[in-house]
Amino acid sequence: MHLNNSTGGNVRTLPARKDASADRQQAAADDAELARDERNEAIAERVTFDVLPFSADQIAVLDAALRRGYIEDVYEVWNMCRGVLKAEIARRVAAADLAAVAPRFAMTTCSSCGSELGPGNSGVSSCSDHGAPALRRLRGA
Numbered sequence: 041m042h043l044n045n046s047t048g049g050n051v052r053t054l055p056a057r058k059d060a061s062a063d064r065q066q067a068a069a070d071d072a073e074l075a076r077d078e079r080n081e082a083i084a085e086r087v088t089f090d091v092l093p094f095s096a097d098q099i100a101v102l103d104a105a106l107r108r109g110y111i112e113d114v115y116e117v118w119n120m121c122r123g124v125l126k127a128e129i130a131r132r133v134a135a136a137d138l139a140a141v142a143p144r145f146a147m148t149t150c151s152s153c154g155s156e157l158g159p160g161n162s163g164v165s166s167c168s169d170h171g172a173p174a175l176r177r178l179r180g181a
């Protein structure tokens with residue numbers, strides 16, 4: 041009787057916990073997406089005309105168009121500038137994405153025993169922080 045009640049209670053509470061966990065995960069994903077959007081906007085703002093990486097050929101086309109001064113060239117000039125702007129923003133966003141996932145250090149270590157702990161963003165100061173056997177010990181064994 042007591043067991044049945046307790047089991048019934050678990051059945052009722054489990055889906056709610058699952059929902060709360062899913063909500064938290066969704067909220068974290070939303071926050072991450074928002075942060076990425078804001079970062080991308082900041083990246084885009086820094087890509088001003090003076091830093092656009094025009095190729096020598098593109099510069100020549102722009103220069104010729106400006107010298108001719110024909111209104112017919114406006115679309116070509118405009119499209120070329122827009123294209124280079126978009127490509128440079130996309131390149132910088134991709135580089136920032138890569139930097140965000142790549143570990144900061146190629147090799148981290150434990151400062152107590154000196155064990156090499158593999159790539160990561162920081163090392164550890166105490167052996168109790170690396171539960172798994174360190175790489176150096178594995179190689180030595």
Ligand SMILES: [Zn+2]
Nearest residue numbers: 150152153167
């Ligand atoms: Zn250690």
